[in-house]
Amino acid sequence: MKVFASSRLRKSGQMLIRVEYAPINDSDLLVASGLYAVQPKLPSVVGNEGAGKVFAVGDGVQNVKVGDRVVIPHGVFSWAEKVLAPAEEAIVLPPEIDPQQASMLSINPPAAALLLEEFVSLKPGDWIVQNAANSGVGRAVIVFAKQKGVRTINIVRRSELVHELKVIGADIV
Template identity: 50%
Template sequence: MLKAQYSHRGPVPQDVIEAVPFEAPPLLPGQVLIEVLAAPINPSDLLTLTGEYGLLPPLPAVGGNEGMGRIAALGPGVDSLRVGQRVLLPIGGGSWTSHRVAPAQGLVVLPGEGDPKQLAMITINPPTASLLLSEFAVLHPGDWVIQNAANSAVGGYLVQIARQRGLRTINVVRRESAAEAVRALGGDVVLVDGDDLARRAREAAQGAPIRLGIDAVGGTATQRIAEALGEGGVVVNYGAMSREPCQISPAAFVFRDVSLRGFWLSRWFQQASPQRRAQVFGEIAHAVAAGTLSARIQATFGLDRIKDAVAAAAAGERDGKILLLPNGPV
């Protein structure tokens, strides 16, 4: 058994993480042993390694926050699950490991069909995309939404979910080479970011108001999204790829009633009812298992190559997710 562990944080994420052997402890009543099949490396994971994320676990810690696996053993008294069932890993607590002990209660059972690599990514990015589209503005089929970082994992899911809901998307990327992949997912309009973004976005919408703007970049990119919105539009920020504070002109607030909101999935987890969480994850798991919702994967790595995997995830201009396959190909 291997786990990817770090005992300190630093500016270069691959320098602080390493694969170390371990032995799983005996299972206590109510616990199960999960054989981890796949776990992604997300931007939040990298920020946790560098110490820049909003929630940092005590050290030493195992990297990763989401993934999926297969029940390998049942502890005493567990009769609600069976060996071989596929489940989501509990969020947090370290997913970059070959095996994980977890409480049986509350585990989300996954469909028996569907690509394990795709199912491993449903805990963070797909619900983020879904909730960004539903929690901040009343949208109807035919309405326009604009987002930057459209070639990111969240951006890709958002394009697909918006299309399924009948919404139209204006998708902003930093380079033309990233545009075709967004179009292939169903993006209605793809624009390269720039000073005249708002004009080009309004022209693409043909005068229809753009009601919702989604910003993962911060800095002056937030202002460009705000300028594209119609009166009363909402900008929702969920990331800071620029590492800069969001900037919006007071004129947007005062004269066009644009508002700026923030979204953090961890807070939504804390506040949402169990029924609401089950509804969101049930819809996503069904779509992913059916193949109607997916994310691009650039490369997969074993845990023994965790440093290479983290370096690949931290590199710029990727064309898909980096995934760990702790127990070999799936």
């Protein structure tokens, strides 16, 4: 284990992030079990997304500073206490953004966008039906569908979620 005593890194252009949130996705479990289509070079940790605070920066880093909260860049495995990442790929989070929610930005919203764009040609006024609408992907589907003028029917298990989903744009829950 490397111990970093200062807020400067020897490697220029890099940032060291102290991981605060690293969600568990199905893809993480598939990677860990060796069943995912793309496998990391071993030895490796897993974790496809996350968020944390910048702990140290390398020489030449201008776009991020120690203490900034960032989304862990895609391709940097997040199931660790600290991760080293290219600073140029930093997405600095504004203070009002919940870091737990931001930690899930790399997988769920792109999956929702693909669902709405790649499988069928949806037009404003069309309807879609989705199960597990309160999941990260489901919530993103609601928001993106609303932006496209596509209406949504959303299925959830618990009635207390109805209002929450309507607030973000669900038509029927």
